[in-house]
Amino acid sequence: MSDDGVAQQGAGYRKGPVLLRGTQIPYSTTDQRLLAGGADTDWLHNDPWRVMRIQSEFVEGFSALAEIGPAVSVFGSARTPRAHADYVCAEQVGHDLVDSGYAVITGGGPGIMEAANKGATEAGGLSVGLGIELPFEQGMNEYVNLGISFRYFFARKMMFVKYAQGFVVLPGGFGTFDELFEALTLVQTHKVTGFPVALVGTEFWGGLIEWLRGPVLDRGMVSVADPDLLYLTDDPTEAVKYVRERGSELAAEERAAAAAAAAPPKA
Numbered sequence: 001m002s003d004d005g006v007a008q009q010g011a012g013y014r015k016g017p018v019l020l021r022g023t024q025i026p027y028s029t030t031d032q033r034l035l036a037g038g039a040d041t042d043w044l045h046n047d048p049w050r051v052m053r054i055q056s057e058f059v060e061g062f063s064a065l066a067e068i069g070p071a072v073s074v075f076g077s078a079r080t081p082r083a084h085a086d087y088v089c090a091e092q093v094g095h096d097l098v099d100s101g102y103a104v105i106t107g108g109g110p111g112i113m114e115a116a117n118k119g120a121t122e123a124g125g126l127s128v129g130l131g132i133e134l135p136f137e138q139g140m141n142e143y144v145n146l147g148i149s150f151r152y153f154f155a156r157k158m159m160f161v162k163y164a165q166g167f168v169v170l171p172g173g174f175g176t177f178d179e180l181f182e183a184l185t186l187v188q189t190h191k192v193t194g195f196p197v198a199l200v201g202t203e204f205w206g207g208l209i210e211w212l213r214g215p216v217l218d219r220g221m222v223s224v225a226d227p228d229l230l231y232l233t234d235d236p237t238e239a240v241k242y243v244r245e246r247g248s249e250l251a252a253e254e255r256a257a258a259a260a261a262a263a264p265p266k267a
Contacts, residue, residue, distance in 0.1 A: 054152055
């Protein structure tokens with residue numbers, strides 16, 4: 001998925017259910033207005049209504065995605081051109097995920113997101129796009145067959161995690177890093193049950209792994225096991241295989257733990 005700050009032309013600017021183009025596109029986003037400070041008291045009147053809008057985004061997202069079945073979220077740059085090897089790789093990821101019985105969830109934009117959606121659609125599977133309001137035209141890519149447009153990043157990010165059984169992350173920028181580390185933080189802190197995270201691209205991600213196992217671990221900022229939450233490969237098919245097999249292992253461990261907790265104490 002990821003929206004890494006590139007102005008690309010798309011199907012228009014989405015502001016909730018409203019489609020805007022050309023001079024109708026605003027210069028600020030809903031997130032910017034929500035987070036902006038101010039000396040006046042307008043927030044007393046505006047922010048309570050924003051809460052209702054935020055609530056509606058969660059309700060609409062939950063309603064639309066509740067029955068999609070097993071799914072995997074795919075993250076990566078919006079900047080990746082169609083002729084790039086990463087685009088081809090993401091197509092294969094989308095195709096293989098569908099063949100493995102998963103729906104594919106992306107941010108619905110261009111680049112890696114489009115490629116994964118394309119692979120999923122051409123494999124005959126469910127291709128989900130979670131769009132976001134941005135200060136430039138991007139729109140939902142043509143390969144999404146279930147799309148939702150969000151105003152707020154945090155509501156959208158919730159959907160990536162809530163309905164995914166795993167993550168496949170291809171090269172990307174700040175947006176991709178944000179999504180990757182949010183997923184890792186949720187697992188590390190046990191705010192969610194474990195799920196597999198596969199990184200595709202050893203040349204791109206290898207330095208990150210070395211940094212985690214080196215300076216970050218040496219200073220005690222993570223535990224020895226934390227870098228193992230990431231699986232690194234260059235093979236998109238291997239990445240999907242890892243997500244499938246490790247996901248099954250984690251699900252079995254969760255069931256066993258639940259059964260053990262429910263068992264009556266031994267006399």
